[in-house]
Amino acid sequence: MEKVPMTSGGLKRLQEEFHHLKSIERPAVIKAISEAREHGDLSENAEYHAAKDKQGFVEGRIKELEGKISRAEVIDVQALSGTDIKFGATVTLIDDETEENLTYQIVGVDEADINKGLLSLNAPLARALIGKSVGDTCEITTPKGSKSYEILKVVYR
DSSP: OOOEEEOHHHHHHHHHHHHHIIIIIHHHHHHHHHHHHTTSOGGGOHHHHHHHHHHHHHHHHHHHHHHHHHTEEEOOGGGOOSSBOOTTOEEEEEETTTOOEEEEEEEOGGGOBGGGTEEETTSHHHHHHTTOBTTOEEEEEETTEEEEEEEEEEEOO
């Protein structure tokens, strides 16, 4: 089985979602199905079908989270150091075209949230940054054309 790299914060969020689904969402769906059954004919009972659909989603997500949590490879970012960019690095870049400073932390796929500055390890920019260090430039191709960034700072926190 392939390991799923993530930070300790990412694992904690997955575990919290897993616990919420098992202890709150699952019992609520079971209760909704039970109540909908009491309304009679199931073939024309929209509440029953909606509850069953939600049950399928909840159970599927629980299984998905179980798999990811069991395959989690937690990387302690605070124990890392150096000037080369690798998983967990917080990187400050400057867009060569717009002169805009950008800061991203390279994290696991399930942790990514570009609005919070969390860049997926599988994102084209992250893949271009891995292995580079301060002063290097990286280029990526986007749908709008080529973009170039200079690496200003690399920290592990």
